[in-house]
Amino acid sequence: MTANDLPASQVKRPLLARFGAPVIAGYRAARDLGRLFVDTFVAIARGRASRKQVFEQAFEIGNRSVPFVVITLGVLGFITVYQVAHQVAQILPDFSMLGAAFIQMMCREFAPTITGLMVATRVGSGIAAEIGSMVVTEQVDALKMCNADPVEYLLAPRTLASGVMLVMLTVVGVVSATIAGMLIAKAGFGIPYQTFLRFDLVGVSDVATGVTKAFAYGLAIPVIAGQAGLQATGGSAGVGAATTRAVVNTSFAVIVLDFVLSGLAYVVFDK
Amino acid sequence: MTMTAVFAPVGRATLHVLATLGGAATVFGRVMRSLFPPRFDKSETWRQLFHVGVRSWPIVAMTALFVGAIMVIQTAYFVRRTGATSFLGYGVGYSVFAEIGPVLIGLMFSGRVGANNTAELGTMVVTEQVDALRALAIDPVRYLIVPRFIAMMVMLTLLMVLGDLFAIVGAAATAQGLLGFDWRVLIANLVESHLLDELLMGVVKATSFGIAISCISCYFGLGASGGAVGVGRATNHSVVANATAIFLLDFLVGWLFTL
Numbered sequence: 001m002t003a004n005d006l007p008a009s010q011v012k013r014p015l016l017a018r019f020g021a022p023v024i025a026g027y028r029a030a031r032d033l034g035r036l037f038v039d040t041f042v043a044i045a046r047g048r049a050s051r052k053q054v055f056e057q058a059f060e061i062g063n064r065s066v067p068f069v070v071i072t073l074g075v076l077g078f079i080t081v082y083q084v085a086h087q088v089a090q091i092l093p094d095f096s097m098l099g100a101a102f103i104q105m106m107c108r109e110f111a112p113t114i115t116g117l118m119v120a121t122r123v124g125s126g127i128a129a130e131i132g133s134m135v136v137t138e139q140v141d142a143l144k145m146c147n148a149d150p151v152e153y154l155l156a157p158r159t160l161a162s163g164v165m166l167v168m169l170t171v172v173g174v175v176s177a178t179i180a181g182m183l184i185a186k187a188g189f190g191i192p193y194q195t196f197l198r199f200d201l202v203g204v205s206d207v208a209t210g211v212t213k214a215f216a217y218g219l220a221i222p223v224i225a226g227q228a229g230l231q232a233t234g235g236s237a238g239v240g241a242a243t244t245r246a247v248v249n250t251s252f253a254v255i256v257l258d259f260v261l262s263g264l265a266y267v268v269f270d271k
Numbered sequence: 272m273t274m275t276a277v278f279a280p281v282g283r284a285t286l287h288v289l290a291t292l293g294g295a296a297t298v299f300g301r302v303m304r305s306l307f308p309p310r311f312d313k314s315e316t317w318r319q320l321f322h323v324g325v326r327s328w329p330i331v332a333m334t335a336l337f338v339g340a341i342m343v344i345q346t347a348y349f350v351r352r353t354g355a356t357s358f359l360g361y362g363v364g365y366s367v368f369a370e371i372g373p374v375l376i377g378l379m380f381s382g383r384v385g386a387n388n389t390a391e392l393g394t395m396v397v398t399e400q401v402d403a404l405r406a407l408a409i410d411p412v413r414y415l416i417v418p419r420f421i422a423m424m425v426m427l428t429l430l431m432v433l434g435d436l437f438a439i440v441g442a443a444a445t446a447q448g449l450l451g452f453d454w455r456v457l458i459a460n461l462v463e464s465h466l467l468d469e470l471l472m473g474v475v476k477a478t479s480f481g482i483a484i485s486c487i488s489c490y491f492g493l494g495a496s497g498g499a500v501g502v503g504r505a506t507n508h509s510v511v512a513n514a515t516a517i518f519l520l521d522f523l524v525g526w527l528f529t530l
Contacts, residue, residue: 067284068511075518079525083370086529101349109345117378121510125386129503136499236397236499240390243506247382248330255375259337262344263449 036151036227043149043156053157061123061158062165069169070176072118073111077102077177078184080110085189095189099196102181103174108206108265111173112166113258116217119166120250124225127158128246131229132239140230150230158222166218167211174210205269213261220257221250291512294490295483301412302420302486311417319422327383328430334379335372335434339441342366343457347450359452360460367438369469374521376434377480380427381513385488388419389509392492393502401493411493420485427481431474472528479524483516 013021043049081102088098131154134140140150178197185191225246232242305311346362349355366372392415395401401411439461443454491509495501 068515071515072518075522079518079522080370082522083525083529087365105345108348109341117375118514121378121382121514122507125507125510129500129507133500133503235394236502237390237394239499239503240387240394240506243503244382244386244390247386247510248379251379251382252330252334255334255337255341259341259344262341263445266344266347266449 033224033227036155037223039151040155040159040223040226043152044160048149048152049156049160053153054161057157057161058165061119061162062168065119065122065165065169066172068122069115069118069173073114073173073177074180076110076114077106077180080177081181081184082188085185085191089189095185095191096195097201098191099182099185100198100201103178103197103199104201104206106174106177107202107210109210109258109262111177112170112210112213112217113254115170115173116166116214116221116254116258117251119162119169119217120221120225120254121247123162124221124246124250125243127222127225128229128232128243129239131226132232132242135230135232136235136238155222155226158226159219162222163215163218166221167214170210170214205265209261209265209269212265213258216257216261217254220253224249224253291487291490294494295486295512295516298416298486298490298493299482302417305410305413305417311413315414316418316421319418320425323384323419323422324426324429326387327380327426328433330379330383331376331430331434332437334375335437336441336444338372338375338434339363339367339438339443340445342371342438343442343445343450347446347452356452356456357460359446360457360462361464361466363442363457364439364461364464364466365469367442368435368466368473369525370473370521372434372438373431373473373476373480374517376431377427377477377484377517377521378514380423380430380480381484381488381510381517384423384426385484385513386506386510388423388485388488389492389495389506390502392489393495393505396493396495397498397501416489419489420482423485424478424481427484428474428478431477435470435473468528472524475528476521476524479520480517483520484513487512487516 081098084102085095085098088095131140134154140154143150143153182193182196185196186193228242228246228249232238342363343359346359346366349362350359392401395415401415404411404414439458443457446452446457447454488509491505491512495505497504
């Protein structure tokens with residue numbers, strides 16, 4: 001066991017090295033990831049993603065995620081409306097704005113972000129497991145031998161498909177959460193469907209923010225997960241580690257992008 | 272399309288869900304049998320507690336910082352429209368403590384610790400290390416599962432409290448930096464809002480997520496088969512099941528607290 005295998009806390013290093021090493025590692029990781037992003041987008045822009053692959057991946061990423069997204073966003077709509085209505089009932093029993101505010105929040109914030117996290121969990125770990133398995137069984141090397149670029153062949157179709165499908169899944173998520181919220185509002189608090197189902201607070205800015213977020217998450221997830229998969233080394237332990245890294249990195253990327261885009265939207269749509 | 276084509280996927284999905292539920296419940300039952308009376312490896316438990324806590328606190332703290340920041344921006348929309356500035360502290364506190372904080376921290380924990388646990392146990396299973404333990408008359412449940420169960424339950428509970436703290440820091444910094452809202456007023460609003468029940472509910476949610484994540488990730492890890500591909504697939508299934516469990520438990524605990 002060399003010094004590098006020990007946990008960082010057990011290694012005696014000079015003070016500067018202890019702070020510098022993570023910075024350098026972080027810089028290198030960011031640079032590699034940036035290059036992978038550029039390579040993937042260039043491959044997509046040059047039309048290198050095969051049409052058949054894009055549709056296959058769109059089915060895999062989009063259609064197969066529908067039950068998962070419907071269940072999780074439905075439960076989220078259920079619990080959010082239930083808790084908020086419970087609070088409102090204690091302060092001022094006026095439910096006229098509840099539905100409109102809920103639908104606005106869903107469009108702008110929760111539907112894209114929670115759908116993004118769900119896709120990061122399901123698709124991100126799936127891509128890392130798939131590509132990681134290909135790496136440790138030397139299938140990616142075989143691709144390179146055949147002069148097929150792994151980025152063009154593996155990442156470009158997934159990225160394009162995921163960007164489009166995450167926007168679609170977000171729409172499914174909004175509908176699912178709204179229906180669940182509408183049902184619990186009626187059953188638990190006697191709010192009529194017409195009172196709940198109001199879209200007058202949802203403006204162009206809310207929809208634009210939601211769609212931009214969903215599209216950005218969709219483009220980021222496959223590239224980050226793909227990087228984790230491509231870096232897999234050493235058999236089943238390596239594939240497991242790559243899958244774990246993919247879930248954490250893609251989920252965290254969704255949260256950071258959410259913060260950046262929310263902040264931008266707040267400043268841009270200042271009225 | 273025949274009837275089989277319509278109902279086969281529904282049936283398959285139902286069986287899949289029930290198998291996961293039953294598997295996780297079996298793991299939970301075995302853990303309980305080893306806990307009462309306590310028959311498990313104490314030193315391994317300490318090691319796991321250290322491992323889980325140390326490995327996941329940075330990502331939980333970072334997530335919480337951003338969650339606080341995001342929720343203060345979202346609440347600011349309502350404040351801007353209604354002019355009720357005193358709502359900012361309450362809105363952020365309520366949404367972070369009770370609802371969004373536990374869910375997002377739970378999802379991050381599931382990715383960091385739950386997925387890692389499935390991958391680790393899965394690797395041990397496919398490389399026959401678990402069989403080796405059995406051959407040495409060491410019960411895998413007492414040596415592997417119970418320490419992880421305790422570590423995840425305890426650590427996610429503690430990390431939730433830490434996360435609430437970091438979320439307040441993130442909210443205060445964003446309120447001051449981006450929205451130009453005095454952070455001292457935000458903190459004062461938050462303290463005046465009497466959110467102890469919500470804080471407690473969030474912590475109880477986190478504990479229940481910890482229990483669910485440990486049982487589900489151990490179930491998928493122990494069920495892994497077929498080399499590297501199998502471990503990857505098990506990890507993928509584990510995180511999906513964990514995310515679903517987090518939302519369902521979020522609803523269940525939230526509902527129990529309003530009774």
